[in-house]
Amino acid sequence: MKPSESLCAAKLRNDLGSVTIGREIVVLEETVSTNNVVQQMAAGESPEGLVVFAEHQSGGRGQRGNKWESAPHKGLWFSILLRPQLDLKDSGRLTDWTAKMIVATIESCCLVEASIKRPNDIVVAGRKVAGVLVEMRAQPRAPHVAIVGIGLNVNQTPSDFSKELRDRATSLAIVRRSRIDRHRLAVELLQNLDRAYAEFRGR
Numbered sequence: 001m002k003p004s005e006s007l008c009a010a011k012l013r014n015d016l017g018s019v020t021i022g023r024e025i026v027v028l029e030e031t032v033s034t035n036n037v038v039q040q041m042a043a044g045e046s047p048e049g050l051v052v053f054a055e056h057q058s059g060g061r062g063q064r065g066n067k068w069e070s071a072p073h074k075g076l077w078f079s080i081l082l083r084p085q086l087d088l089k090d091s092g093r094l095t096d097w098t099a100k101m102i103v104a105t106i107e108s109c110c111l112v113e114a115s116i117k118r119p120n121d122i123v124v125a126g127r128k129v130a131g132v133l134v135e136m137r138a139q140p141r142a143p144h145v146a147i148v149g150i151g152l153n154v155n156q157t158p159s160d161f162s163k164e165l166r167d168r169a170t171s172l173a174i175v176r177r178s179r180i181d182r183h184r185l186a187v188e189l190l191q192n193l194d195r196a197y198a199e200f201r202g203r
């Protein structure tokens with residue numbers, strides 16, 4: 001793997017400009033789960049909009065405790081710390097908002113048609129390409145904490161998926177038949193999420 005193929009927190013932060021989502025970025029080489037990392041950081045002074053990427057997750061997870069495969073340096077695996085004025089029972093609104101922004105970014109950045117398979121999957125060419133996991137935590141006398149986890153398959157080849165998933169999962173590179181610039185895709189996705197979150201909070 002070339003060093004240039006790794007995500008760089010400083011470059012991502014610089015290219016994002018003035019944003020809430022992405023105002024602080026951490027890139028880890030490996031962790032169990034970015035949702036777990038953000039949950040730990042949320043207990044401190046980490047600001048809303050913190051984003052933690054991992055080049056590989058050893059225990060990434062999806063809905064209902066399903067394991068999420070994250071081939072090293074092949075996708076975008078990250079979690080966002082938010083503090084929305086939202087009841088715990090309404091967390092599905094965050095899932096829906098996130099999924100819509102992933103679809104919009106895939107279509108605008110990669111020129112690939114995508115759709116949402118509710119409640120939390122994004123599908124391309126009939127196969128899963130991304131998933132969303134929103135976990136909310138109640139906070140006494142403060143807005144609830146929401147951790148928005150996103151897994152997006154970007155540059156995997158079929159051999160990067162387990163035999164169990166090979167017929168049900170895909171990547172943007174497989175569909176496009178060409179390698180995708182992960183940095184550019186990450187910047188566009190974070191910018192789209194940031195703009196949409198401002199509107200989301202204004203409701």
